[in-house]
Amino acid sequence: MYDISTRKRALALVAQARSLNSVSQETGISRAAIRSWQSRIEPLPRMAPPDPGPPADEAAYAYLLGLYLGDGCISPHPRGGYYLRIACADAWPGLIDQCCDAIKKARPGIGVYRLQKEGYTMVTSYNRHWPSLFPQHSPGKKHERSIALEPWQQAIVDAHPWEFIRGLIHSDGCRVTNWTTRLVGGEQKRYEYPRYFFTNLSTDIVQLFTDTLDKVGVDWKQANSRNISVARKASVALMDAHVGPKY
Incomplete structure (x- = not known):
């Protein structure tokens, strides 16, 4: 088991466009574990489109x-x-x-x-x-x-x-x-x-x-x-x- 700080560090490296292989080699964490953490990340809430304002016609x-x-x-x-x-x-x-x-x-x-x-x-x-x-x-x-x-x-x-x-x-x-x-x-x-x-x-x-x-x-x-x-x-x-x- 890995603590929260270790998980966050690994995911932060992935967020820098690093490959799973390089992050695994640097942290000693298996690629499967990193991949599973990625799938558990809650997606960011979708932003509502801005109000378009007055009617076009x-x-x-x-x-x-x-x-x-x-x-x-x-x-x-x-x-x-x-x-x-x-x-x-x-x-x-x-x-x-x-x-x-x-x-x-x-x-x-x-x-x-x-x-x-x-x-x-x-x-x-x-x-x-x-x-x-x-x-x-x-x-x-x-x-x-x-x-x-x-x-x-x-x-x-x-x-x-x-x-x-x-x-x-x-x-x-x-x-x-x-x-x-x-x-x-x-x-x-x-x-x-x-x-x-x-x-x-x-x-x-x-x-x-x-x-x-x-x-x-x-x-x-x-x-x-x-x-x-x-x-x-x-x-x-x-x-x-x-x-x-x-x-």
Whole structure:
């Protein structure tokens, strides 16, 4: 048996790029013993990669932020790091593609994959630093806690309001065609008109949506505490030009 100091001296010589044979000859310790000590050394802990900082593409991030606030979540991995998950309905394959593209643009080089569920696709990406990009992450449901943007997030939304609105509509909104009838010349005629709806249980997220609509000049009405309607012709035209229906 060799004491700890003898083992450390032998391993220190090996660490100097000396061969096992030369260390064995110098110390009188067999090569097999030195080799066994090497195998018992605990590996140095892997250093986490540094936080890459702000999103690489702010417009893509504004869209992704809208998706996250509507249908996204961040969950920890048991061995460290986090998963970003965005639930996208299978009825809108174009939306799924846009979600994947936005993640890749916001964090270039990151892995993105699609996990098929019943009726929807969970777009998923692993990274150690998702909470720094989405500081709204916290235990519990979003509508049961306060949701507010950090100043740097608000600056991005202010610079790219339509991308943020589109992300929110793509997650928790829709474009529909309503209809009504009118009596014209004694005859009932049917009239159709498009409108947008946005529905979310979080009053804070609804407020973020309506505040951004105000900034781009879109008129809206609140049907109830969680339902926002855009029906005026000029405002619908603006939404069509910058958001459009899901596809």
